[in-house]
Amino acid sequence: MFILNTGRTITQGRHVEHKFHQGYAEVASTCFIHPFDLMDLDMEEGEHVEVASAWGSVVLKTESCEDLPRGTIFVPLGPFANHIIPPRTHSTGMPDFKNIPVELTFTERERPTQWDLMEQLGGKRYETL
């Protein structure tokens, strides 16, 4: 079991006003993980991982990061992270955007695009007219 934290990063921030770009999807679908944890999972950096919480699962691309404590992963805030974040707030108004237990499994599946995720939730992709 891993602990998922989400948060801002500068690259996420740079793309946040242009969310339908590929660059945004790249950034927001990155799973930062300690290199030793990657080794334990028998994975290489850049391979895809399915991250599953009690609320859903999503495919992300791994990126190794020694600054993280072992046993934790970090995903920039955005639609990918939110695909597995619980909508409950403990009646405080604020969801658990941090400190969420998740399971990680290697996958060969492609990452979805941000529009794929929105369509899974009942939305409709917007392509420039």
Add this chain to the structure above:
Amino acid sequence: MKHYDVVCPFCGCLCDDLEITVENNRIIGVDNGCTLGNAKFMGKERLSSPIRRNGDGWETISYEEAVGYTVDMLLEADRPLLYGWSGTHGEAQCTGVHMCELVGGIIDSTTSVCHGPSILAIQEVGHPGCTLGRVKNRADVVIYWGCNPLEAHPRHMSRYTTYADGYFLDNAFRERKVIVVDVRKTETARVADEFVRIKPGGDYAVLSALRAIVRGKGDMVPASVAGVSRSQLERMVAMCKDAKFGAVFFGLGLTMTKGKYKNIRNAIELVDELSRHTKFTITPMRGHWNVYGSNEVFTWMTGYPYAIDFCRGIAFYNPGETSAIDILARKECDACLIVGSDPGAHFPRGCAEHLADIPVVVIDPVPTMTTAFANVQIPVAVSGIDAEGTAYRMDGVPIRVKKVIEPTLPSDSEVLGDIFARMKEATGYD
């Protein structure tokens, strides 16, 4: 043409020293801005006219039609949610409150997913704060707790703390001590004099321990608290007590983690305790450029800073019940107007799913993830680029954001003003 001292409408720092070069009504250069602000000023992908979801696709519609749709949607709803507001200027937020009051809906801003918990804490114990210049000119100890300014507020340290000149400091950079408290070693942690790494979910315990040490009861604190040794906590307290002016800044690392607002309350009570020994202040690192403005406007107009429910005519406030996440996750609204915000991207999926089930109007200059859930989207001018108005910095200082290019689309206040006027007409309110 060059515009000087332009205000950046990106984050709560509201840097007001940008230089924007404009040619043929297009921005071609940004000086002094950070990478986040620059990206916003240089952004190009805007919608040029309202769009409507049409079966399996999208069609462009007129402003007239879009406004009409919005008016009908709001007036027909039993419990409409009016959400967003942090990405627009104060004048538009005021109209939003009047609209909400008129239709009997719920109005909430992105506060509920950033510093809402800080407000709940302030409502319990108050807030010893100050404007950022007070910190810049005086602070010799700066604590960043659960925030990463180098990535989220890139100029915070250079304008207001570590790297800024201070009147009372000869060599500010050397004289200021920086303490970073976080669960991971962030970019900001790398430049800290002291990095305190906490186990996830352990902030509250560490804050309690610090308070006990400040009160002289350190001997009762266990040797290790949530991954932090007592000796490091004692060192931290000594640095704080020795400070002439200490400033705590905190971010989503405290508001979003376990315990939510109780973490902030504990941090504020630590600052209260330190204030008995020396000068100490605490400031939330507000995210959106005008999220604090939404709190100010909502407060003077309704009495409450966010999550206000007007369904019963009077203002009712109960974050956890009247806040956007809870309303959507519990499917407690039947229409939604979203202004300058992107819950599609930034809310947990359970919330977005309800948006797919109800009529939604989005007012936003650019297509966002929320566009996917919109029945209608109305593009507007960007506040701070081609529309002007009031914004409130993270410390409460009001600044007027400017217009550097001539708008080709109406501003938020104009579109909302139009909707409100039509609503008043339809309800016979003069």
Add this chain to the structure above:
Amino acid sequence: MTELLIRNACVIDPINDICGEIMDIAVRDGKIVESVGSGAEVIDANGNLTMPGGVESHTHICGTKVNFGRYMSPEDMRAGRTARRGHMHATSGYSVPTTYGTSYRYSAMGYTTALEGAMAPLEARHTHEEFAYTPLQDMMANTLFDGNWPVMQAIHEGDHKRVAAIVGWTLAAVKGFAIKLTNPGGTEAWGWGKDVSSIRDPVPHFEVTPAEIISAMIEANEMLNLPHSVHLHCNCLGKPGNYETTLETFDLVPNAHDKRQSLYATHVQFHAYGGSSWRDICSRSEEICRSINSKPQIVMDMGQVMFGKTTTMTADGPMEFNLYRLYHNKWSNHDVELETGSGIIPVHYSRKNLVNSIMWAIGLELALLTDNPWQCILATDNPNGAPFVKYPEIIALLMSKRYRNEVFATVHPGTEHNVPLAALDRELTWNDIAIMTRAAPAKALGLVDVGKGHLGEGADADIAIYPIDITTTDPANAPQDVIRAFAQTDYTIKRGRVVCCRGTCTVDGENTTIWVKPQISENHSMEDDPEFNLNFDRYYTVRKRNYPVQEEYLHRNLCIETEAKL
């Protein structure tokens, strides 16, 4: 052209020496006129008490600190909620109501003009934004200079013209109305968690004393020819024994103006304490009033405390921290760079508490011991002493010895040994009350010439008609009738329109912001002063270019341009 005729009004208009005369009042296009045509709208006052609209010369109702009081107090908000109705928006709050709540309640009490007591220049834009949502009163703002760096530096250099020049530039830039000093020097010391302990105690680093700041600012005020005088919240607020500081401060004040006072001392109740601790605190109202009675150059307001819950808020940051240590309730503080501070805590003044009871008595004593009612204005430093909705009760207390005795019997039994109130038999008259609630504040603020505080020809048609017949009501024996009458007008008329009728506001309203612009010669202008500009951009966190409040925030406004002697 719109015309209005108020018939059968029993008018008290102290500025025009009218006291209880039954007469008609004619109004055309928002101004009082000699007569109107037969087509004018008619209001029958039925012989009821009719006065100029109330003028509030010290209240905290708009701006950063007030809004923070709301923001941190949802428990206060739920105490006074009303739904949207007709022209009235929803309101919330008791001691710190929403802007609409404040405006409607003042209007129901007949108030048509109000001075916000404290505005930090850096945050002036906020105050002006809230003015726009306080639609039924004309508004103006005291502007804080108690810890202003460039001002203190100029005082230290002995350059009082520069002091005036900086003040003049700032007032015009932030669209302020008057100079406010809150615990001068103390708010800067609070930047280090300290305070000043007397008017001779130098401010850390800046090496000027509160006394020097006060004197220099009085001089600057007159150089700038401002309509109002310096408006001072004395040092050492709320501290036992502080009356000495207050008296010393009063002794600093020259008689520098022929039409009005040279110093407005606000909420003097909080500055009239004897004793050396909370244990032996007592009233020194007699000494304070002796000083006031001999100094026509000073006008004060009461700062009356009334029992119940309220919220204290002031720019006096260190004082609020002391209160926090006393009450252990929630505490907010907000220092403003290079300028001032502020603090907020909720309090509950209890009649069972000896100190609170003494405070209650002192405020009344100040009003009863001041010989000339023009020198003592009725105010609670809203909401610090009490929410302004308590004014009718204060009026009744001042007009009725019997009512005072009744209330006195309910306060802490130790009170009578510490205050002279029980021995004071004076009962104020209707005319005294009219002076203390409209004529004197208008005169003190310098607003008589722009048409406030009186009903003479050419004055603004701001009129309050209270449902009481003063020819048949004996206020000394009917305090409840007095309270009822002053709590709600039959009609409040603003700019010639009925804006509130028996508590219901009848228009959306649009107020006027009154501000000053001193005309300063170019060689004293701070516009292009190199030193001022350099330090500004170096030490403020807002660029000088972005500091002035833009015209967009003014809406309807009245700019008083003054000829500065500079």
Add this chain to the structure above:
Amino acid sequence: MKVTLEVKPRRKPYLPIEAEGIMPRTFFEGADGLTVYRGNKELALEEIFSVAIEGEAASVDEVAIEILGDSSRIKRIGEYMDGGRIHIAGDIGMHCGNFMSAGEIVIDGNADAWLGREMRGGAIRCHGNAGDYCGAGYRGEKRGMRGGTVEVLGDAGDFAAETLAGGTVIIHGNAGDLAGVDMKDGVLTIMGETWRACANMSGGTCYVHGTVHDMIPTFRNVGRETVGGEVFTRFAGDIANRGKGTLFIRNYKYMD
């Protein structure tokens, strides 16, 4: 008098119904024209409930209200209740028994958040689970529940008995995170386990018969003490605050 209210099916079943009028005094005084709200729409009671009233009452305490059907989204039942009885056969929505001062509410199912918020007196018994903020206070108000009893036979959510200032809260199952946080007075009893109990408490007493996880590190261990035949570790705290509360715990674990 027996009042039976059966919830009718609704077209928008998730929209909450606010029904603070539903309490014994209303029916005792005559409930003609009683309305409830669906969002901003004011509706006759009969639009939401099938209503049956039998018998008479000589005092408010002789009024018994029975609520049947899906009442999980009905809010504010029994708000300001001052006598009589309410029985809820299923689940109940938020704010049940807010500010109540007397009488009894029995819930057979689960209760949503803010059960007995700022309660002054009377009794609430919930046979299922209670949501967050069970027996807690209002936003910004220093003192929460001040009197009466809330008893939950199942589990309670987070922030149970937050700012408790009087009365008794008993949770027979587990209580979530920060039970008894900022409590000032009164008694909180948790039969199961809980997390970070009584953080920042400044008065009152709490008993935890199970384990406290992530125990707050600023409580002073006073020693073993037997209460009602059970051996507890007694703590004084919270010393981060002024250390005036008492906490009896069977087992505890710090986050070290």
